[in-house]
Amino acid sequence: MADKEPIVTHVYTADPSAHVFNGKLYIYPSHDRETDIKDNDNGDQYDMADYHVFSMDTVGGPVTDHGVVLKQEDVPWVSKQLWAPDAATKNGKYYLYFPARDKEGIFRVGVAIGDKPEGPFTPEPDYIKDSFSIDPATFVDDDGSAYLFFGGIWGGQLQCWATGKFDKSGEEPTTGDALHAKVGKLTEDMTQFASPVTDVLILDPDTQKPIQAADHDRRFFEAAWLHKYNGKYYFSYSTGDTHFLCYAIGDSPVGPFTYAGRILEPVIGWTTHHSIAEFKGKWYLFYHDSTLSGGRNHLRCVKIREIVYDEQGRIGLAEPQPK
Numbered sequence: 001m002a003d004k005e006p007i008v009t010h011v012y013t014a015d016p017s018a019h020v021f022n023g024k025l026y027i028y029p030s031h032d033r034e035t036d037i038k039d040n041d042n043g044d045q046y047d048m049a050d051y052h053v054f055s056m057d058t059v060g061g062p063v064t065d066h067g068v069v070l071k072q073e074d075v076p077w078v079s080k081q082l083w084a085p086d087a088a089t090k091n092g093k094y095y096l097y098f099p100a101r102d103k104e105g106i107f108r109v110g111v112a113i114g115d116k117p118e119g120p121f122t123p124e125p126d127y128i129k130d131s132f133s134i135d136p137a138t139f140v141d142d143d144g145s146a147y148l149f150f151g152g153i154w155g156g157q158l159q160c161w162a163t164g165k166f167d168k169s170g171e172e173p174t175t176g177d178a179l180h181a182k183v184g185k186l187t188e189d190m191t192q193f194a195s196p197v198t199d200v201l202i203l204d205p206d207t208q209k210p211i212q213a214a215d216h217d218r219r220f221f222e223a224a225w226l227h228k229y230n231g232k233y234y235f236s237y238s239t240g241d242t243h244f245l246c247y248a249i250g251d252s253p254v255g256p257f258t259y260a261g262r263i264l265e266p267v268i269g270w271t272t273h274h275s276i277a278e279f280k281g282k283w284y285l286f287y288h289d290s291t292l293s294g295g296r297n298h299l300r301c302v303k304i305r306e307i308v309y310d311e312q313g314r315i316g317l318a319e320p321q322p323k
């Protein structure tokens with residue numbers, strides 16, 4: 001089975017967040033770039049400085065690169081590292097959510113606003129109050145309620161917020177409950193949290209207790225994503241150091257979710273990060289690997305695979321993943 005081709009090869013892309021706006025498929029990825037920074041567990045090599053938006057009318061058809069829609073120097077609070085973004089629409093506006101380090105080196109989440117899905121986007125002057133860590137992912141439910149999921153451990157600093165205040169010596173626990181992703185409801189204008197953020201609980205289907213910290217094959221690491229299928233809410237995520245994309249199913253957008261399985265086995269490159277969306281009656285997994293750069297972790301490329309659901313609502317790949 002041949003591997004999938006990258007959707008574009010003229011730039012490196014990663015962390016694809018896909019949405020259908022006005023009948024067109026839009027992808028909001030990270031824009032990877034060359035750097036001399038050596039790979040480390042802090043992720044310093046992911047030194048991105050701007051975002052492009054891509055769109056297409058059909059999966060597998062031509063892809064339009066809408067160019068740079070937001071750049072680091074235009075965001076007053078940012079010092080570096082524009083990591084995985086996402087986008088949402090409400091009230092006729094489009095919102096680009098993005099994580100970056102503030103001037104003190106602490107990851108925060110910002111929002112930039114535009115009139116069109118392809119941008120450009122004008123950043124709010126400061127980050128979202130009380131935001132922290134990385135990988136924002138939005139979900140707007142059928143009733144118009146909007147949520148922002150986020151969090152990532154190790155370089156993403158989630159472990160530094162165990163007490164509610166930033167502590168740079170914080171470490172991932174080795175026993176007890178795993179660290180949880182976070183979710184907050186957004187205000188009507190989409191620019192702030194409407195209430196304090198809460199934990200995204202992923203329960204073990206056998207014990208109905210939270211997945212444990214030592215369970216690296218199933219615990220949340222980064223790359224939160226929420227989608228809805230057949231009235232159920234699907235929370236999917238990366239397990240990081242074990243390199244799986246997993247998912248859990250719940251009855252509410254804010255959880256709890258019960259662990260349901262793996263979507264994707266490890267890809268070439270250290271990170272794995274995805275989104276899931278329906279387009280023209282089919283469901284797709286948007287993901288990345290490092291094949292375009294010959295395996296360099298920080299130079300990745302976005303790919304697309306069809307997914308299918310079985311009668312129990314379990315996710316499978318439409319075609320098997322090559323070994």
Ligand code: FUB
Nearest residue numbers: 030046083084222271273
């Ligand atoms: O692209 C930088 C970081 O790598 C993302 O924020 C993580 O999810 C991982 O893909």
